[in-house]
Amino acid sequence: MLFKRLLDIFKTKPHSQTKKVKKICTECDYVYEKLLDECPDCKYLKILMNKSFDEKSDNLRVIRTIRGETAIKAAKDMGLKLLELRAEVSDEFKVKYKKLQHRKTGEIITIGDFREDNGSEWKTLVNWTSENPSKFFSPYAAYVIPKDLKKGERVLINDVITNHVSGRWNQGDVYRLSKSEATWTGEDFYIDVSSYAIGDFIG
Amino acid sequence: MKINPSTKEIFTDSGEFVKRLHCPIHVKWKAMKKMGVDTRICFECNKTIHDTASLNDTDLVRLINNDPKACLRVNLNHENIKIIH
Numbered sequence A: 001m002l003f004k005r006l007l008d009i010f011k012t013k014p015h016s017q018t019k020k021v022k023k024i025c026t027e028c029d030y031v032y033e034k035l036l037d038e039c040p041d042c043k044y045l046k047i048l049m050n051k052s053f054d055e056k057s058d059n060l061r062v063i064r065t066i067r068g069e070t071a072i073k074a075a076k077d078m079g080l081k082l083l084e085l086r087a088e089v090s091d092e093f094k095v096k097y098k099k100l101q102h103r104k105t106g107e108i109i110t111i112g113d114f115r116e117d118n119g120s121e122w123k124t125l126v127n128w129t130s131e132n133p134s135k136f137f138s139p140y141a142a143y144v145i146p147k148d149l150k151k152g153e154r155v156l157i158n159d160v161i162t163n164h165v166s167g168r169w170n171q172g173d174v175y176r177l178s179k180s181e182a183t184w185t186g187e188d189f190y191i192d193v194s195s196y197a198i199g200d201f202i203g
Numbered sequence B: 001m002k003i004n005p006s007t008k009e010i011f012t013d014s015g016e017f018v019k020r021l022h023c024p025i026h027v028k029w030k031a032m033k034k035m036g037v038d039t040r041i042c043f044e045c046n047k048t049i050h051d052t053a054s055l056n057d058t059d060l061v062r063l064i065n066n067d068p069k070a071c072l073r074v075n076l077n078h079e080n081i082k083i084i085h
Helices: A002-010 A040-049 A069-077 B057-066
Strands: A022-024 A031-033 A061-067 A081-086 A095-102 A108-111 A122-131 A140-145 A154-157 A165-168 A174-176 A180-184 A189-192 A200-202 B002-004 B009-011 B017-020 B039-041 B048-051 B071-075
Touching: A040 A061, A040 A069, A061 A069, A069 A081, A069 A140, A154 A189, B017 B057
Parallel strands: A061 A154, B048 B071
Antiparallel strands: A022 A031, A061 A140, A081 A140, A095 A108, A095 A122, A154 A180, A165 A174, A180 A189, A200 B071, B002 B009, B009 B017, B039 B048
């Protein structure tokens, strides 16, 4: 109910025109890319009210990240303390892929490793292409800071706003750090890149 | 051996699921005590970590079948690792 009320109060105006690659949210009329699982405006409003963020993970408090003007405005009106940051994905991040189709069965697969590209039974649908997989729907983002968060407290951020390299692969792929442990400095989070960096996976 | 870096799931070259890597402690490989050519000891939990660099799929599956909770170290730059998405 609260979510619905917040949507009514804070929803943004839908774009005047829609293209085939867009869809309109049935809850808030926001127009967004068809490839996304859910409306980003609703997603971040839901994060504001998601009680699971109040539970610790690996014994650390979890910090909410919200994106988009609607969620930020809602958070401010709820009296929450925010650390607002500009969200821009660096061009540095890239993941390569190639799409193949089996000549007999018609099966379509996507490979990401040059060494897998060795079968004459497969025909190329999309040749090696590098893409930046990180896309932010809005340049506006913020961490919701718990009011009792103490300087030096270690936390878990599930959606890091700033750009950090999580790992590099010797075939050229560069991964962005999306989740990390961090320490609250009193004004900002010090992101401990090594906590979730990839390269070495252990477990 | 294949790994999906997003899900940290490991598969054999033929696509058979082997294990999903998860470690809440985040101890670095370099910080672990060497126990042999391919194994180290984690000083936080005292478990043996097996480096997969020299394992083939058969060795890996045997290792996990014998001990499903065995800890592994997989490095993206190892020759025997292919990355899938």
